[in-house]
Amino acid sequence: MTAPASNAIAVTKILGKLAREEQGRLLSILIGKLRDFQLAEDVLQDAMVSAVSHWGRNGLPASPQAWLLQVAHRKAIDRIRRTKTAELAGADLALLMEEASGQDDNPDIPDERLRLVFTCCHPALERKSQVALTLRTLGGLTTEEIARVFLDRETTMGQRLSRAKTKVAAAGIPYEVPGPEQWPARLDAVLGVVYLIFTTGHAGTADDGRDLAQEALFLCRLLNNLRPDDPEIEGCLALLTINHARRAARLDDAGVRIALLDQDRALWEASELKEGLALVEVALSRGRLGPYQIKAAIAACHCEGDTPDWSQILLLYDELLAFEPTDVVRLNRAVALAEAGGLEAAIGIVDGLEAGLSDYQPFHAARAELFVRAGRWQQACMAYEKAIALVANEADKLFLKRRLARVAGN
Template identity: 45%
Template structure:
């Protein structure tokens, strides 16, 4: 079963993207993919894992979808799908890992069609490509699960009713979708960076494909650089399953080759006269990859990023950087102005700075508030260790 879970993580986005391209129906593709994985969970332990799990899952899911279409009362409206099935039978039987290298990028651009609102674009792609649950996506957006479920349903219906095509759009249309595509890729990466390395790797793969598709877009290069620089520290972020903060990480575990590549890609973004939000964030990530981070410069870059985005989360990060150079009280002054009461990171950061300022009782309350909000087990254990370290 553990092997099947790994196959799910590795193959879900690829299988679903291929099915959506074939069927043109998000819900049918998702249901068929889920059925295929259920069949695999039953058969593979007895019969063994097939040589090409992805192709097996796609073929099985496709067959389940075709059977469902044949049983559908509105079969006449579905004859196009049956005709497609006839012409692609031989191709599907011969699938290998290189037969569908771009379907996920096509799915990404389909989800990021400008007819959809930006939050719906991002949420739908996280569901389709990343395999995230509605609950996980709702948490990423800081909205109730029911709200996110409605958003996903509306987005799928809009694609179906509007006849949004499953393909990478013509070159002159790409810039209209770039902001959403970048946001989606980065959110997938962030979800993976929290512990799911398969999602982080998938986001980097998509980032590379996007740079190849749009080589003159500085922000595409910058996002790839940002992900590479963050991912270079992946092996140092956990020790025996416990989260390790940047200041406590073993630098010998950092991937210096990936840091070098990230900085090279950032230089390419700068050579394209990039000065957007991802360029700034990549610059911050590059400074964090130094043995001794330049905190004043990091704080200055966060300040510029806040001026561009007005994001309170960015301001929270600026407060943390300022606390490193001007002391905890300077950071707390900024944090206490922010309206992010439901974000556990704010309370965790506040608890740390209150602890440094010698205000243990307030730090304890802040850590407890963060614990009440956190969903991740590793982060929860880190907060409990912080709490335990406070003076009684």
Template identity: 45%
Template sequence: MVHISEIGQIFREEYGRSVAVLVRVLGSIDAAEDAVQDAFTEAVARWPDTGLPPSPAGWIITTARNRAIDRLRREASGREKLARVALLQGDETEAIEVDTVEDNQLRLIFTCCHPALNRAAQVALTLKLLSGLTTAEIAHAFLVPEPTMAQRLVRAKGKIRDAHVPYRVPTGAELPERLKSVLAVVYLVFNEGYAASSGAGLVRENLCREAVRLGRLIVDLMPDEPEAKGLLALMLLLDSRRAARTTPDGGLVLLADQDRGRWDTRLIAEGQLLVRQCLKRNQPGPYQLQAAINAVHSDAARPEDTDWRQILALYGQLLALEPTPVVALNRAVALAEVEGPAAGLAAVDVLELGNYYLFHAVRADLLRHLGRDDEAVAAYRAAQARTANEAERDFLDARARALTTTAPGLAAPTSDDPHGR
């Protein structure tokens, strides 16, 4: 007996592959999505009685293709549509060949992340077409009304159609920049799950899971791209700490205060293996270096065992590749651990990050460690005013209030979060 929930899970897992194949076959994202939805409706009607087919993925693609032919035949008017029906009827086997499926997934990833679309549209379309999330789920994850997200998706697909965005994998000199955009979208999804930009909860587990799944997919499809492996390693190492990052009531727990016995050793081992594979390639990139930094953190059984000198050196390499104020802020925290809070504060105070809440949070920690409590309170309040996440605001408020009692030591940072989560 096949339950409806099991059918839904199968379709969630196979959605991206099915749509990817059908976009190429049908030449339309909307038509591909409609066809897969038709296949889902038929599976719900059939599978509870007949059981799962030998190859659910192949069944979905074949059934969706047949439903698309039926729909085209019903709606066909004129020679062009009739010719399209004939072409689809003559394309029986190609749609379910494994190599074709993989090629089409890669094409769909690059289509979703085409530079003609803005970053918000890229993220929404990636989650819709490759992860199979519903419009409501995506809207909820990014805290926007469902109609707003629906309009964003319609506009994105319309832009792809109207601009004749090619459904292909870029080649030659175009590939590195386009791949960078793809990886950035996946990491943006992960970061929104790892430390939500707004709302009550710190973590959105579904987005973390989807980002890791997409990261694995890209590595499977492009195994020779070291930055793809670096991104997957980084996400795995960060995600390994998820269970220890919050209190039972959802409060934020800094890296230095986490119960490391709750870290996921399986994810750590996988992430560290990927880092070692990247090191052997000797083609360092930003994601690989961030992954290496987090591998050093994961090696430390206790906070005091952390090799901060190695982390500082890695941040130096990262800053050379990405000379951004945020990377410099992360390096400043590592510098404070090696040379003291005064050195760290001097490095922080030259940065132009006044609108970034973690800049003020880091300054507050360093000022507090130097005994400059009044300035630290002001910095905590400045940080609190610049984050929309309630868990982070509560944590910063508690830190400011705690200065009336005793001041704890420095917080240990993560690669992407100098406040140490």
């Protein structure tokens, strides 16, 4: 292999690492200056293409990140100059040129990703677009990878991303961290996106491509670093960490889902679990209770001791209902009530939730389990069949089919 070819391969590897670890940070700076998502993405990509040849010939610059920013900045100026509306953008162009001329080769690069997170998760965008834009800009996923997450065609997802970027500009969505009066509501939207990314990945399988559970953990750790000492961020990170620690025990050798109570605890990642449990304690000690802290505490109760403390879990669900009075929380509370000894009362509660949760697969699966405990075999079979008809994940489908076969034999 020739030296130039070898250098190009080495540079490509370095750029791949930079793209994974620094793309969100670099994009946040460029978007902040350019106020244009697509232009920022395009010029950063152009800068990375230029880096392959430049770094291959001249070696790595003292600060690769600063070099990429400087080149991207200049490429943005060139692109704006070529547009038909360059005259209208004269003041902005002059400001960009002044900033470019004053750039150092090794500046102190700020971290503005928190602004980017809140922009991507602005309530003016629908949830699917929030998730897609977050994965694209901060997670660095390709349009194809994001399309696979949502089971969409790549062209469809490309159009969705394009519309979201256009809406950010057209609606004048501010590129900023919200003020104190907006923080709780907006943070909940951000954590909701992160948690949805995690649960999507957590329900997937190893051959789904990019590990979305890891992506969500990366984003949540980023939030925790950028906004330290916030108990809800700590609670969300604790919840994700505890659940992720159990990943090796979730499927059997045939790829069938294993219920939490039946998992081999020796397969849980001890150091990760310890980290998550410690985060729960830290978050709760701050005395500002929130839903993610409660969910993390529930997850912790499932892991500490030989068996879950169902009485404590039931009390925690009562607390959670004050924050999230939803049918899904009521369903989970009913399951905890059954485990704590209130089986018939739990069945009565679940029966009352059918209208609102008829299309929710876990509702039918939970109902089936309650009927099994009550010895109502025919009702249990019917509930399992409904759950199987609604499930999309193969591991869960196999799990439910095994349960159905077991019940059908009674």
